[in-house]
Amino acid sequence: MRVISRGTPLLCLLTAMLPAALAQVASGESELLQASQAVIKAVEQEPVAAYLAAQQAMARAEIAGLTWPNPVVSFDREQLFDSPAGDGETEMVAGISQQFDFSGRKRLQQQAAEHRINAQTAAGEALKGEIEAQTLQVFYQTLHQQRRVDVLKHWKQQLQSAMAGLERRAAAGDAAEYDVLLLNREIADITARIDVHRAEREFAWSALVAIMGQMDIKPRPWPRVGGTLLPHVAEIAGPNPGFPADEHPEITALDQLAKASEIEKQAAGRWWIPELTVNGGYKVRRLPGDRAHGFTIGASIPVPLFSRNQGAEKAGVARQRQAEAEKSIKLRQISGEIKGWLEKATILAQAAREFQDAANHASVRLVETAQAGFLGGELSVLALVDAYERAASAQLKALDMALAARTAQVRLGRLTRRPVQ
Numbered sequence: 001m002r003v004i005s006r007g008t009p010l011l012c013l014l015t016a017m018l019p020a021a022l023a024q025v026a027s028g029e030s031e032l033l034q035a036s037q038a039v040i041k042a043v044e045q046e047p048v049a050a051y052l053a054a055q056q057a058m059a060r061a062e063i064a065g066l067t068w069p070n071p072v073v074s075f076d077r078e079q080l081f082d083s084p085a086g087d088g089e090t091e092m093v094a095g096i097s098q099q100f101d102f103s104g105r106k107r108l109q110q111q112a113a114e115h116r117i118n119a120q121t122a123a124g125e126a127l128k129g130e131i132e133a134q135t136l137q138v139f140y141q142t143l144h145q146q147r148r149v150d151v152l153k154h155w156k157q158q159l160q161s162a163m164a165g166l167e168r169r170a171a172a173g174d175a176a177e178y179d180v181l182l183l184n185r186e187i188a189d190i191t192a193r194i195d196v197h198r199a200e201r202e203f204a205w206s207a208l209v210a211i212m213g214q215m216d217i218k219p220r221p222w223p224r225v226g227g228t229l230l231p232h233v234a235e236i237a238g239p240n241p242g243f244p245a246d247e248h249p250e251i252t253a254l255d256q257l258a259k260a261s262e263i264e265k266q267a268a269g270r271w272w273i274p275e276l277t278v279n280g281g282y283k284v285r286r287l288p289g290d291r292a293h294g295f296t297i298g299a300s301i302p303v304p305l306f307s308r309n310q311g312a313e314k315a316g317v318a319r320q321r322q323a324e325a326e327k328s329i330k331l332r333q334i335s336g337e338i339k340g341w342l343e344k345a346t347i348l349a350q351a352a353r354e355f356q357d358a359a360n361h362a363s364v365r366l367v368e369t370a371q372a373g374f375l376g377g378e379l380s381v382l383a384l385v386d387a388y389e390r391a392a393s394a395q396l397k398a399l400d401m402a403l404a405a406r407t408a409q410v411r412l413g414r415l416t417r418r419p420v421q
Helices: 002-025 035-043 046-065 105-171 177-212 233-237 249-268 310-375 381-416
Strands: 072-080 089-100 276-287 290-300
Touching: 035 105, 035 177, 046 105, 105 177, 105 249, 105 381, 177 381, 233 310, 249 310, 310 381
Parallel strands: none
Antiparallel strands: 072 089, 089 276, 276 290
């Protein structure tokens, strides 16, 4: 019986250590990868920066191409035969012509191109937000799997400690061999579950490393990531929960495209102001025994008889309507998603915290009661194993609920552009 009494405080201590073991994983945060660090590595990697820079360069190239047309240099030589002045009559004209835009179409086209640059900038911000959200989601999945492995390992340690005491009791004739075999079976099952979650943990880590663009990073012992899985309710909504959806980068991009289309429509509507072409040159006329020369000057304008930029004007109207309609649809969608994700994240975070607090207290009492009943001969080893399993299952469920709340907060942060801690 002294062996039994010596095992009692050890089992109680291991049970009480469960919350502390999870807290210990979060210690030494400075040595672990944090969520903010993962986001910075993902967003600032070279392919992302190069893609965003290329999008900006393509938009600015349009402005660079909206310059005056090049002048046209020409040379004509004309020779007449059977002329009254003789067969040697020739005319040579060297000239240059330049087209001028007095309608202001080029200026309007430049303004439209500037709006498209703003649209590309906003689209780049939206892309960065999507990369940030994806990185955070994979990061917290990695943290979730890391914590699940820790819970399962602690559960296995509890069973192994119980096995040590049970084997001593069996050797003294106070426990049946069936109980020893049953506990060994439970330990084997937990070991298999640990291996499965270790594989999931490594898969999540590999995905996170790939997103950060650091495939050559050297693996280090676990734990590798740190932070808080369950968000606080206060930090979900933030100081200003009423985030205006029209400030979202996707809405900004569509708004800028609509403005660009409006200006393009205005430019196409100036068909009635034709472009003026001015030309000038030098002319030489040679006759047998004579030579004459002088300057030429001229101007020309197209007559808008058939083509009045009808296609460009109609296309501008259609693009404007399309962008405004898409903006309206997207605005309603984002507004609804912000409200939905805010409510979902708040409810899940509150429920997860309440469950975690209740489960920790109930699990300790459950295990203590099962240990006392087992040691007093009132409960079997199966009841003790069941108590351990229920306590660990409660911890695993709390982690799952925390991940669901954090995922909802990440999706909310993508829409509100509010950083997730």
